[in-house]
Amino acid sequence: MWKFKSFIFNLLSRIPFGEKLLRLLQIRPLGRSRKKTQSINPIWKKHKKVIDTYCSNPKFIIEFGAGNSLGQNLYLSNVSTEQYLYDLHPMFNAKLADLTALYLSSIGILKYKKIQNRNDLKYYNIKYFAPYNVLDCNLNDYFDYSSSTNTLEHIPFNELRMIFTKLHRLLKNGGIVSLQVDYSDHYSHTDNKLHPLNFLKYNESEWIKYNHKLHYQNRLRHSDYCEIFADSGFCILDSKIEYCSIPINFKIAKEFSKYEQNSINSLNCFFILQKK
Numbered sequence: 001m002w003k004f005k006s007f008i009f010n011l012l013s014r015i016p017f018g019e020k021l022l023r024l025l026q027i028r029p030l031g032r033s034r035k036k037t038q039s040i041n042p043i044w045k046k047h048k049k050v051i052d053t054y055c056s057n058p059k060f061i062i063e064f065g066a067g068n069s070l071g072q073n074l075y076l077s078n079v080s081t082e083q084y085l086y087d088l089h090p091m092f093n094a095k096l097a098d099l100t101a102l103y104l105s106s107i108g109i110l111k112y113k114k115i116q117n118r119n120d121l122k123y124y125n126i127k128y129f130a131p132y133n134v135l136d137c138n139l140n141d142y143f144d145y146s147s148s149t150n151t152l153e154h155i156p157f158n159e160l161r162m163i164f165t166k167l168h169r170l171l172k173n174g175g176i177v178s179l180q181v182d183y184s185d186h187y188s189h190t191d192n193k194l195h196p197l198n199f200l201k202y203n204e205s206e207w208i209k210y211n212h213k214l215h216y217q218n219r220l221r222h223s224d225y226c227e228i229f230a231d232s233g234f235c236i237l238d239s240k241i242e243y244c245s246i247p248i249n250f251k252i253a254k255e256f257s258k259y260e261q262n263s264i265n266s267l268n269c270f271f272i273l274q275k276k
């Protein structure tokens with residue numbers, strides 16, 4: 001099943017408008033993103049708790065890779081003066097964002113105003129920039145706080161290093177970052193027969209066959225992220241790791257032998273960082 005999915009990603013990665021087609025498939029027939037708007041993602045609450053604890057009333061927030069419904073940003077819309085969102089790809093979907101805003105207003109999180117396009121986000125104190133590489137942002141020492149959810153695992157190692165060096169410049173002294181990083185094999189999210197860490201059995205040249213532009217996973221482990229954050233000038237205030245409870249019953253590829261077992265077994269982590 002996951003290999004078929006990989007085949008489709010490969011196909012879509014090679015055709016013009018493949019990315020647009022993928023977004024349509026994900027939003028319409030699968031209805032996955034639509035369902036997401038009808039609940040509060042526990043990760044949004046974690047980010048809010050970090051803001052309340054470490055930097056209450058932040059003026060400016062920055063996020064890269066915000067996704068399509070901007071649910072997290074709408075949820076956080078009352079806690080700061082302004083949120084700046086940067087995305088390489090214009091993933092924003094006004095219908096999904098509108099449904100999310102309606103839902104959030106129905107439970108008293110915000111006051112609703114219809115969202116028909118990205119200009120309507122101003123009402124929610126959101127500035128949305130896409131297509132835009134966060135590396136091109138030059139608002140140095142501007143932001144109090146940055147968050148990211150399930151984005152870093154889709155960015156190659158060297159680019160992550162550049163992004164965190166940039167983020168260090170963009171944040172004010174003492175600025176706070178909270179991050180949810182998903183270390184699992186994303187093919188296992190839709191194929192319950194697949195081990196959550198199945199991708200660790202492949203060496204790099206085998207994995208390339210399944211790791212397509214439109215479904216890229218860097219396979220970095222927990223210790224790699226700790227290294228990137230420390231090298232970019234951040235200290236880790238807290239990190240809550242979830243480990244895989246299913247025993248690994250296959251041989252791990254040689255290139256992962258340098259990692260400690262805990263780093264291999266980690267499934268996801270919620271980090272809190274501070275600019276040193």
Ligand SMILES: C[S@@+](CC[C@H](N)C(=O)[O-])C[C@H]1O[C@@H](n2cnc3c(N)ncnc32)[C@H](O)[C@@H]1O
Binds near residue numbers: 067086089135154155
């Ligand atoms: C998996 S999606 C984001 C998911 C979203 N955070 C959520 O919770 O639904 C990752 C996004 O990161 C964006 N991205 C990757 N590198 C980036 C960069 N250098 N600058 C801005 N956005 C970037 C990609 O375009 C993509 O839209």
